[in-house]
Amino acid sequence: MVEHTVAATNAIVTLDVPIPQVIWGWMITLNMWAKSIGTGVIFVGAYLLARYKDQVGESVKIWMPIISFIFLNIFLLFTLLDLHQPLRMWHIFAHPHWTSAITVGAWMATLFTAVIFVMTLIALRKIAIKYQDKLPRMCRKLIELKFLNDELYDKLLKVAVILAIPVTMYTATIMGEATARELWQTPAELIQMMLAALLTGSAVFLIIGGGWSYEVKRDLAIILGASAFLSFVIYMGEYYFGHMKAEEVAAIIAYVKEHGPYHIMFWAGQWIAFIIPMALVYFSLKSRSSSLLYLAGILAIVGLYITKHVWLIIPQLLPLS
Amino acid sequence: MKLGFLVDLNLCMGCKGCEVACKVENQVPLHSWRLRVKYVDVGVYPETKRTYTPLRCNHCEDAPCERICPVSALHYLENGIVNIDKERCIGCAGCMMACPYGAIYMDPETNTADKCTYCAHRIASEMMPACVVACPVEANIFGDLEDPTSHISKYIMAHQKDGGVKVRKPEKNTHPKHFYVGGGEVQLNPLAAKREEGYNLFNKITHLDHIGGH
DSSP states (O other), X not given: OHHHHHHHHOOEEEEOOOXXXXXXXXXXXXXXXXXXXXXXXXXXXXXXXXXXHHHHHHHHHHHHHHHHHHHHHHHHHHHXXXXXXXXXXXXXXXXXXXXXXXXXXXXXXXHHHHHHHHHHHHHHHHHHHHTGGGSOHHHHHHHHOTXXXXXHHHHHHHHHHHHHHHHHHHHHHHHHHOTTOTTOOHHHHHHHHHHHHHHHHHHHHHHHOTTSOHHHHHHHXXXXXXXXXXXXXXXXXXXXXXXXXXXXXXXXXXXXXXXXXXXXXXXXXXXXXXIHHHHHHHHHHHHTOOHHHHHHHHHXXXXXXXXXXXXXXXXXXXXXX | OOEEEEEETTTOOOOOHHHHHHHHHHTOOTTOOSSEEEEEEEEETTEXXXXXXXXXXXXXXXXXXXXXXXXXXXXXXXXXXXEEOTTTOOXXXXXXXXXXXXXXXXXXXXXXXXXXXXXXXXXXXXXXXXXXXXXXXXXXXXXXXXXXXXXXXXXXXXXXXXXXEEOSOGGGOOOOSEEEESOOHHHHOGGGSBOOTTOOSSSOOOEEOOOSOO
């Protein structure tokens, strides 16, 4: 083992060049976080429409695409800004390299955003019809576009749910293709990405669905609690057992263990994103009270950013050569 | 033809001539290196030894950088070199995240990824890479791995019997075309040597600040 080698040889690097450390920083964290919300509201919104259409149908139909569209644009904006040559983004479409998960993801995300854009127009048309007397003439033109109707919306929703799956998961494949970062293993990251989407999707609806019935909120709370629990279990699996897989993983996990530079941030993320929301969901379900769930939703969304950021940064701290 | 590199670490004396030649030949900007020589000190005084390890792109047969590049800016040449088209690169840094050897850097002048190309432009003119020419002890050996009569092929055959020919991180399954003779754990495994502030003889080993995005 390496630690024995180091101890036995007392090998020390005495001359080297400065090493680039963090290559993908907070913009990529924001990218993943915003994408989780953008696809998560589609998954959870589609579930609410299937199960509680009579109760929350109209509200979900309007807000689901609007929220998704906003966060997908945040995701796309920061993806673009993180490029060192953002004006060359079109190369992905003109010279696609299909073995790259970045390429596949960019195409999927663009298609998905286009579908959500049309759904958003349908939602905005509904709002425009409701408030047509108060709207300026320009906005009223949207009402004249009669093909933007419920029938088209329902068809697009099916497409959106299917596309949301690869759009949610493709970042995990990019992480898997990042051969240099041993910590990120595609199977675990695929599940983490899906759980993050369900966590944030349910959290968003718990925040905006203040007037909804307890039954609806109970379902959302169960989705949030279960997603938080499973995510937490996977992180703990890596935290306590990851070092058994490979020396690189052991060295990376050391950054979040006690005395590691990211120890406090890692645990802050785990508590805010998973542990406290799980406890709030438990107490809420036990007391049949939904007031705690609003707080659980906010904490889950905030905490997920911290959790994702730590997991993105720590493998980049390890010298590769 | 499949071009490859071999460094005999028993011969290398850490003069950094290859590093400087590479910088000059390829006009590599400040704070960036296509090739560097890492010094690792081994042992406890008075039983100590200094080792020197030139580190450059491995031109892997299954290159993770080529696989992850979304626009094929990183691509194979017919002679096996993993080349880069800087005009096509979008600067996503995916290749930097994928390369297990930390061999790719973001050129601060062009804002595109760059790395050792085995001096592909010189090879096209039937010249040896600049680092090979500069090496005073012929520790850098370059040639066609598919030609059994080439110097590099003979060198590998002469040293492989006792397991003396190694590559960096073989467990990554990248099949590097850059070999080392006389290399041990401390030279080839970055986790086998400590990097501690205050233990550096010649300079303060630092980290460059965050380089992703703007």
